[in-house]
Amino acid sequence: MDQQQFYDLLNDRMRRYGASPLDPTQVITITASPDYLASYDGQVAALVACNLLGRLSPSVQIGYTDLPIHPHLPWAGSSLVRHTMEGMVATNPFGTYGARPLAAGDFRFHLGQDGHETIVHGSGWNAYIGPAPSPLPPIKADVGTGAALAVVLGAAHLFRTRFGAMIDPFACNAWDWTDVPKLVEFSPIGASVGHVVTAGLGSVGSATNYFLALATRDFRASLIDHDHVGIHNITRSPVFTDAHAKIGLAKVKAVAAFLREAGVDEVAVDPVAFHESALWNSREAGSTDVLISAANEFNVRYHIEMGFPPIQLYATTGRNWQATLMRHVPGAKACSLCVFPPDEKFAPTACAMDGPRPPQTAVVEDRVDAALPFLSFAAGIMTAAEVLKLTAPGYPLSAERVMLGLKGQPLLVGTPIPHRTGCLCEGRHKAVHQAAVAGSRYAEFAI
């Protein structure tokens, strides 16, 4: 395959989304304040910046000095520069990736609370982009989520403005998902989160597992997906590489290899569609602690809801530069079919004549496989953050639905999910559902 064919496939989903790739001749150099880079949060920022910007652009230089990878991260002790560089090269064999000091004409993507006119800074559960210095409160706890989120905000700004300066400040937090930074010292590092089943290992499912593993390897992962990695998948997933695409590796196997290499010991895979999965269909009651429902094919939500699922967490990427996080707790008034009615696309249009249509809270799921890389990363961070917070006192901490909009200045809005009249969940017996999740780790959240 020549370079042009590779780039046509690599950028196919971005073009389908209506966006064009960045100017490949504009070099992006990632720099970082030394004290920030020595911290866990600073290293998460560096890992995510290289991973995401290396997929958004074929011209990225590492301008920070090398350090051993932080003890709380996977790959602890190995060279941060070598690891992040190898990650970029693995995604795009035709790219120009290297490590050198900042040069004239580079676009500088600076990580830290200070050190450049404009900064990308995450600390604790808080994220900030804009002019220096950072307004975020000092947090002692290692968290990583705010750092990862800040990089996504910065990358979205870079992409949207085509290398414009981050003049307008924006701050938010991933704790209660508001635009007010929070002084929270809860650390999810090493948290034991239980048995996490992921239905769908596309961009969002794979990104969720990636961000989860940056914080903890103390979970049991079950991965269900029938699909294989293609070149068009590479830009939106922090896990998939050109080597995976070359052999058409099953997505579950690519994510399993990543998790095992990161240090997650218990990983099971089922390379079939969700409704055919023995891992799911033959599971014992209460054996799944949390379900990441990141698939949207074969009426998957129908099969999930009919199977009396445990707490469900997932995020979708939308047509309008947004990522939307959802939470469905057993017994809550709205299930995932309330949000995404089954077979909506085949619904008879004549229903408009039968009376008023249900309120448009029931949005049609985006069935076209197209999204921008930073939206998929945002969806993965949002979902992983919720999984990590399951062990925090006072959970849940936010509305059932949280939308992050990145089309202009970032926007973060939380709303409850209303029940959809006539939804299948109306016929579901609450006691049966409660019995089905009894014994699972987060059954206490059932209503």
Ligand SMILES: [Zn+2]
């Ligand atoms: Zn429902």
